[in-house]
Amino acid sequence: MFVKMFSTVCLLAMTAGFASAQDITGDAAKGEKVFRKCMACHDTGPGAKNKVGPHLDGVVGRHAGAIEDFSYSDAMKAKGDEGLIWTPEHLAEFLEKPRDYVNGTKMSFAGLRKEDERADVIAYLATFKADGEGS
Known part of the structure; x- marks a missing residue:
């Protein structure tokens, strides 16, 4: 049982590491600037709170x-x-395009059309652990 679970977890971890058709590598410093578009509704970092949207730590x-x-x-x-x-x-x-990806989401943001901006903001968000501390 343990070996089967361990194998499944390893397979999932390896699969998660592969990028799909689009390469998701961004610049966290640039992403911090892009995140300014998100700050009215979302928070990050130590002491982050939910706003109109949930905090995005982790x-x-x-x-x-x-x-x-x-x-x-x-x-x-x-x-x-x-x-x-x-x-x-x-x-x-x-x-x-949030509303196309999750039809019925409350998120009213139209989306980030530029692939590099999406990659950069994801790289920025990836720097925050669930407790808000940097990784």
Whole structure:
């Protein structure tokens, strides 16, 4: 049983490390500037709080709809229940056009159309662990 679970976990970890058709490598410093577009609704860093949207500490690798004290849309909760994990690839797709990726999301942001901006902001978000500290 343990060997089977260990093998599954290893396979998932290796798969998560591969980029899909689009390469998700960005510049965190540039991403911090892009994140300014997100700051009205989201927070990061030590002491980050939920705003109109959930805080984004530890979002890379987190299940969708997982912040307990945030009121997600039913659509986002359903995505989490389906097992959606915010990998860089999933975040890139979501950030391109949030309402198309999660039909029914409360997120009113139109999206980041430029691939490099999405990669940069994801690189920036990846610098925050769940406790808000840098990685």
